[in-house]
Amino acid sequence: MFENPTNPIVSAIEILRDARQTEVEQLISTISEMDYAAAPSAFASSIVAHTQFTDTEAVTIVTAVLGFLRVAYQSSTPEGADRIDLFLRPYPFEAVRNDVELRDRVGQLLAVKSLRLRAKGSFLDDAHFNKILPSVIITDVRPVFDDNIEDGTHGVMIYHNLKLIYRAATSRHSRTLTLSCDFEDLQALQRQIQRALQKHAAIEAGVQSVGQSVWFPSSQGKHED
16 A cells, blocks of 8 residues: 555545445445535544444545545636546556546545535635634632732722634634623623524524525534533
8 A cells, every 4th residue: 555644635545446346335325425514523433334444544535535625626626537637646656547447436436415515615614714713711800909918908800811712814823812801891792692692593593494504614523621
């Protein structure tokens, strides 16, 4: 097996080339039945549960195909033979790239609707800048002393530092913005957040009423405790 740890597409090509036809058909069938709103890890888990592919092989296939399709959407690469050629290009041996059976398998995989929609959603999600990451509110209590400290405290000031962690569009590294809030600030934020949640629920209900769904490509499990 020709391994290239920096390019999962090369490993995915090997997996697809060496698999039996029945395994490939089972793979295509399993992925086709997946909800395109599912996380990539869910795609891989379903492949392991319903096919003979190992966990590593499943993750490699999903990572390679979704990553490739996202790039294909960014570069407006047309479907069909051109897209298959582009997927196979990283493989070092031309004979393998021209294998008719392998090309057919790659073509079928790249055409699976659930994968294409999942990749398209991720591509659209990338258009949103400064995406928030798990953030925290740190409460800070400041005692108030008179000039004579020996008299003890006369009260406290309570501040809440809203520490927003986000990833800027121009950088792969996270950035932090810290804002100091008092109780009234938090109440105002709570009202705005509650209103946004209500609007989200109303929009989601409207979308579901016509048989569609609202999904979040980049936030699966992002804010789990």
